[in-house]
Amino acid sequence: MSNDTSNAKFVQRIKNHPQYQELVSKRSRFAWTLSVIMLIIYYAFILVIAFAPKSLGTKIAAGSVISVGIPLGVFIIVVAFLLTGIYVRRANGEFDELTRKIKEDTK
Amino acid sequence: MRGIIASLFGLLATVWTPLLWAAEAAKPENKLNMTAILMFFAFVAVTLGITYWAASRTKTTKDFYAAGGGITGFQNGLAIAGDYMSAASFLGISAMVFAKGYDGLIYSIGFLVGWPIILFLMAEQLRNLGRYTFADIVSFRLSQVPIRTLSALGTLCTVILYLIAQMVGAGQLIRTLFGLPYESAVIIVGALMILYVAFGGMIATTWVQIIKAVLLLTGATFIALGALHHAGFSLEAFFRAAMEGVKASGLADHKKVVADSKDIFAPGGLVSDPISAISLGMALMFGTAGLPHILMRFFTVANAKEARKSVFYATGFIGYFYILTFIIGFGAVVLVAPNAQYVDMIKGTLAGGNNMAAIHMAHATGGDLFLGFISAVAFATILAVVSGLTLAGASAVSHDIYASAMRGGNVNEQTEMRISKFAALGIGIVAIFLGIQFEKQNVAFMVGLAFAIAASANFPILILSIYWKNLTTRGALIGGSLGLISTVVMVVLSKTVWVDVLGNKAPLFPYKDPAIFSMTLAFVGCWLFSKMDNSQQAAEEKARFDAQSVRCETGIGAAGSSGH
Numbered sequence: 001m002s003n004d005t006s007n008a009k010f011v012q013r014i015k016n017h018p019q020y021q022e023l024v025s026k027r028s029r030f031a032w033t034l035s036v037i038m039l040i041i042y043y044a045f046i047l048v049i050a051f052a053p054k055s056l057g058t059k060i061a062a063g064s065v066i067s068v069g070i071p072l073g074v075f076i077i078v079v080a081f082l083l084t085g086i087y088v089r090r091a092n093g094e095f096d097e098l099t100r101k102i103k104e105d106t107k
Numbered sequence: 108m109r110g111i112i113a114s115l116f117g118l119l120a121t122v123w124t125p126l127l128w129a130a131e132a133a134k135p136e137n138k139l140n141m142t143a144i145l146m147f148f149a150f151v152a153v154t155l156g157i158t159y160w161a162a163s164r165t166k167t168t169k170d171f172y173a174a175g176g177g178i179t180g181f182q183n184g185l186a187i188a189g190d191y192m193s194a195a196s197f198l199g200i201s202a203m204v205f206a207k208g209y210d211g212l213i214y215s216i217g218f219l220v221g222w223p224i225i226l227f228l229m230a231e232q233l234r235n236l237g238r239y240t241f242a243d244i245v246s247f248r249l250s251q252v253p254i255r256t257l258s259a260l261g262t263l264c265t266v267i268l269y270l271i272a273q274m275v276g277a278g279q280l281i282r283t284l285f286g287l288p289y290e291s292a293v294i295i296v297g298a299l300m301i302l303y304v305a306f307g308g309m310i311a312t313t314w315v316q317i318i319k320a321v322l323l324l325t326g327a328t329f330i331a332l333g334a335l336h337h338a339g340f341s342l343e344a345f346f347r348a349a350m351e352g353v354k355a356s357g358l359a360d361h362k363k364v365v366a367d368s369k370d371i372f373a374p375g376g377l378v379s380d381p382i383s384a385i386s387l388g389m390a391l392m393f394g395t396a397g398l399p400h401i402l403m404r405f406f407t408v409a410n411a412k413e414a415r416k417s418v419f420y421a422t423g424f425i426g427y428f429y430i431l432t433f434i435i436g437f438g439a440v441v442l443v444a445p446n447a448q449y450v451d452m453i454k455g456t457l458a459g460g461n462n463m464a465a466i467h468m469a470h471a472t473g474g475d476l477f478l479g480f481i482s483a484v485a486f487a488t489i490l491a492v493v494s495g496l497t498l499a500g501a502s503a504v505s506h507d508i509y510a511s512a513m514r515g516g517n518v519n520e521q522t523e524m525r526i527s528k529f530a531a532l533g534i535g536i537v538a539i540f541l542g543i544q545f546e547k548q549n550v551a552f553m554v555g556l557a558f559a560i561a562a563s564a565n566f567p568i569l570i571l572s573i574y575w576k577n578l579t580t581r582g583a584l585i586g587g588s589l590g591l592i593s594t595v596v597m598v599v600l601s602k603t604v605w606v607d608v609l610g611n612k613a614p615l616f617p618y619k620d621p622a623i624f625s626m627t628l629a630f631v632g633c634w635l636f637s638k639m640d641n642s643q644q645a646a647e648e649k650a651r652f653d654a655q656s657v658r659c660e661t662g663i664g665a666a667g668s669s670g671h
Binding site for chain 2: 004005006008011012014015020023024027031032034035038039041042043045046047049050051053054056057064065066067069070073074076077078080081083084085087088091092096099102103
């Protein structure tokens with residue numbers, strides 16, 4: 001029988017591999033946590049626009065014309081980028097290392 | 108192949124030259140457009156050269172659909188960013204910031220925040236489970252024929268709507284910038300996109316997109332620097348100048364802002380109520396995750412690692428680009444709005460139409476030569492984006508409908524590629540025809556509708572097929588169809604189509620964006636009809652989930668995990 005995912009025994013062997021369990025739980029927890037962080041930031045922003053749009057027009061300092069909405073908007077863009085960086089760093093390191101081990105053990 | 112490209116190129120030149128002379132004779136003030144035309148010809152020459160090179164390397168379906176899987180994460184990041192930075196977002200968002208101020212930023216943010224979610228939940232899963240189209244993933248354990256058909260339908264709806272909007276925009280933009288008649292402009296864009304896709308496949312489409320992304324990012328950076336330079340690189344001075352600009356502006360939108368004493372640095376009237384705000388946010392965020400021409404790009408990289416890197420780079424480029432459009436929009440308030448050269452002070456309109464803010468900014472910051480460059484970049488942007496869309500549509504026809512649904516996968520690669528090339532030709536002709544038909548129509552709603560369909564038909568079945576074991580063919584079919592149909596019905600009955608296009612008095616559906624309702628319908632439909640599905644087939648589909656998730660998590664057995 002070939003070692004691919006059409007082979008039920010092979011699939012079971014990978015599923016029973018302790019590091020497979022570790023990979024799946026770690027990655028899904030990490031991915032969903034980051035997703036929830038992004039969603040909370042974005043929908044908080046949307047809800048402020050929906051319910052209190054004026055608050056985003058508050059000036060950042062007395063005498064300034066710049067509203068808090070502007071740095072906040074740029075901040076959301078930067079955070080979105082940083083979150084992708086954080087995920088890629090851990091996934092391309094730790095998660096790919098786990099995957100490599102699983103593949104080696106189940107060859 | 109060489110002959111065809113050479114003769115088409117010759118044809119383009121011969122069609123264009125007399126038209127140019129005619130335009131020149133009619134409008135002597137247009138002489139500056141020669142720069143734009145020369146630069147555009149240079150772009151076309153380079154991209155046709157790439158198409159020729161790509162054609163010689165396109166031997167298999169994997170080359171044709173997925174560029175042989177040999178694109179790096181960085182290159183793919185640029186290409187994805189290129190797909191996303193359409194002329195509509197470059198001109199449209201800077202124009203929205205120009206006219207409405209802060210509201211433009213709300214759109215940019217909505218367009219951007221979908222990317223991290225795509226990375227966390229979909230990018231590597233797509234790479235590990237799919238080969239050429241997103242339907243590969245949905246039909247991984249579900250029934251091929253109905254799922255492929257539904258996915259192809261969702262793809263074609265999204266692609267055609269998006270294409271029409273791009274074609275109409277292209278025709279209008281090129282008429283304004285180059286003095287070329289509308290129909291000729293649409294035909295030239297259509298002909299070039301057919302050439303790129305039919306002969307060069309994904310390799311040509313990717314490289315055209317990468318070149319254009321670099322040109323656009325460079326051009327936009329210079330405009331933004333020009334705007335900031337004007338304010339001595341002080342943000343405070345820059346925004347203060349924008350505030351003064353609004354007061355001195357001849358634009359009707361700005362006069363209204365002053366009359367209502369509104370703040371251009373705070374959310375305005377774009378988002379009128381909470382339901383619209385959330386609905387718009389959902390369409391922007393999840394629509395991105397269901398756009399077939401974007402999803403297809405994840406199959407051009409070698410493995411999950413490169414797929415992740417693609418999104419990281421793409422998010423960086425797109426975020427940077429949106430910050431630039433924001434600066435360009437406010438820069439135009441400073442330099443374009445109070446200037447009678449660009450604004451009709453009496454009528455309160457912008458020369459060339461509302462979308463021209465960024466183009467005028469190029470002129471205001473860099474003179475005629477730079478205007479020529481940016482005009483050529485805008486044209487190149489349209490070409491690159493429509494090519495990506497055409498390739499996605501052609502793949503749905505050849506890979507999903509023909510090879511998988513009609514032939515059950517038993518098909519010769521060369522035949523499948525030939526079908527795809529003919530499909531590209533067919534889609535191109537349809538796009539040219541509809542582009543000309545819709546010249547006088549308001550097509551602004553079409554991009555919104557394309558996003559809403561992507562969010563409500565493509566995205567729900569895709570994400571559920573990856574994560575929810577109990578999804579069955581019946582559930583996906585009913586849920587996906589509900590999403591597709593309800594989106595179209597709600598948009599047609601909303602103000603954008605029912606009142607603005609069809610001329611009725613009052614809309615039958617009160618909200619502009621249906622996503623909050625249509626996405627909910629799609630998800631509930633998928634869930635309910637999967638739960639109620641007790642067939643033998645459903646049990647088998649659930650049983651296949653284990654194999655799918657092992658491949659999804661580890662990439663074992665993933666299609667062609669090496670480049671060449």
